[in-house]
Amino acid sequence: xxxxxxxxxxxILAVGxxxxxxxxxxxxxxxxxxxxxxxxxxxxxVMLRAPFIAVVQVFVYVGAVLVLFLFVIMMLDISxxxxxxxxxxxxLWVIALLGVLVIEMVLIVSRSRxxxxxxxxAGRLTGTVREVGEALFTKYILPFEVxxxxxxxxxxxxxxxxxKELR
Amino acid sequence: xxxxxxxxxxxxxxxxxGTSGVLxxxxxxxxxMSVELILNSVNINLVAFSYFLQDLRGQIFSIFVITIxxxxxxxxxxxxxxxxxxxxxxxxxxxQTMKG
Numbered sequence: 001x002x003x004x005x006x007x008x009x010x011x012i013l014a015v016g017x018x019x020x021x022x023x024x025x026x027x028x029x030x031x032x033x034x035x036x037x038x039x040x041x042x043x044x045x046v047m048l049r050a051p052f053i054a055v056v057q058v059f060v061y062v063g064a065v066l067v068l069f070l071f072v073i074m075m076l077d078i079s080x081x082x083x084x085x086x087x088x089x090x091x092l093w094v095i096a097l098l099g100v101l102v103i104e105m106v107l108i109v110s111r112s113r114x115x116x117x118x119x120x121x122a123g124r125l126t127g128t129v130r131e132v133g134e135a136l137f138t139k140y141i142l143p144f145e146v147x148x149x150x151x152x153x154x155x156x157x158x159x160x161x162x163x164k165e166l167r
Numbered sequence: 168x169x170x171x172x173x174x175x176x177x178x179x180x181x182x183x184x185g186t187s188g189v190l191x192x193x194x195x196x197x198x199x200m201s202v203e204l205i206l207n208s209v210n211i212n213l214v215a216f217s218y219f220l221q222d223l224r225g226q227i228f229s230i231f232v233i234t235i236x237x238x239x240x241x242x243x244x245x246x247x248x249x250x251x252x253x254x255x256x257x258x259x260x261x262x263q264t265m266k267g
Contacts, residue, residue, distance in 0.1 A: 007169045011177045018181050018204055022188030027196045034200050037181075041207055044177075047169070048218040050226050053210075053233075060233050065203065065240050072244045073196060076251055091191055098187050105179040115172040117219055125221045135223050136230070147234050154238035161245035 006047065014040035031069050038062050049125070052132045174215035181208035193258045199243055206236045 013036065020033035038061045045054035109115065125131070136144055181204060188201030210229045217225025256262055 001168070003169055007173060011173075014177070015180055015184070018184040021200055021204060022184060022192060022197065027194065027200075030197055030200055034203065037204065038207065041211060044174075044211060045214055048174070048214050050214045050218065050229075053214055053226055053229055056230060056233055057207075057210075060237050061203070061207070065237055068240060068244055069196070069200065072247060075248065076196075076257065094190055095187065098183050098190075102180065102183050105183070106176050109172050109175045109179065112172075114175060115170060117171040118168055125218070125223060131223060132226055132230070135227055140227050143231060147231055151234060151238050154241050158241040158245040161242070161249050 003047065007044070010040045010043045010047070013037075014044070027073050028070070031066055031073065034069075035062055035066050038066070052129050171215060171219045174211060178208045178211040178215070181205075181211070193260055195247060195257050195259050195262075198259065199240065199247075203236060203240065206232055 017033045017036040017040070021030045021037065024030050024033060038057060042054040042057040042062075045051070045057060185201040185204035185208065188204065189198050192198055192201070210232055213225040213229040213232070215225075217223065217229075250262065251257070254262070254264070
């Protein structure tokens with residue numbers, strides 16, 4: 001099956017680049033790995049027939065958020081403070097605990113009722129911009145407006161925090 | 168066809184990798200990136216359920232999650248810039264000014 005092959009390619013790349021994000025020492029390398037991971041996620045959204053979410057993912061995350069991260073790293077001095085080892089001391093038990101959690105979640109999900117749900121044969125949902133926009137501007141208009149207000153407040157907060165003189 | 172459980176397992180893996188980044192790393196930039204990773208893994212879950220249950224609500228909520236994540240990053244990086252201007256420290260163990 002071509003779809004399963006594509007899923008494996010995207011999933012393995014996403015997990016590998018996510019591990020690189022948390023384990024690389026240089027923050028710039030971590031940002032680039034995170035970019036790779038987000039692009040794989042956008043590809044997975046396309047596979048899930050949600051092309052609008054995929055485009056928003058590429059625009060907002062890869063285009064805005066990660067560029068913001070790169071600008072902040074550029075403004076800071078990462079040469080001395082930024083570099084550190086992945087596991088700084090005797091924290092190996094945390095990794096063991098998270099490994100147990102991974103095994104537990106995989107077992108639970110693969111043995112539950114979720115494992116037998118397959119894709120609907122003839123989907124009425126296409127996930128196009130039209131459908132998403134109609135739902136967003138009719139049924140979900142109140143959360144949409146609240147979110148836009150939150151964005152405005154975040155914008156003002158970022159400007160106030162970034163000013164040189166606070167008083 | 169790809170079953171639903173594969174997407175959920177992938178999302179759980181990414182969530183736990185992000186959690187390990189938050190718990191194990193001490194660099195504040197890496198911690199913020201790991202939080203982004205956690206939010207994105209939740210997005211995969213939402214969109215996967217939206218497709219398999221043929222319901223648009225998952226996609227709508229993932230749009231909201233993306234928006235809130237963008238606002239959160241803007242605020243967090245603004246706080247980080249203000250913090251580094253006052254005290255040049257990127258290690259979260261050294262930032263304890265407000266500790267009583």
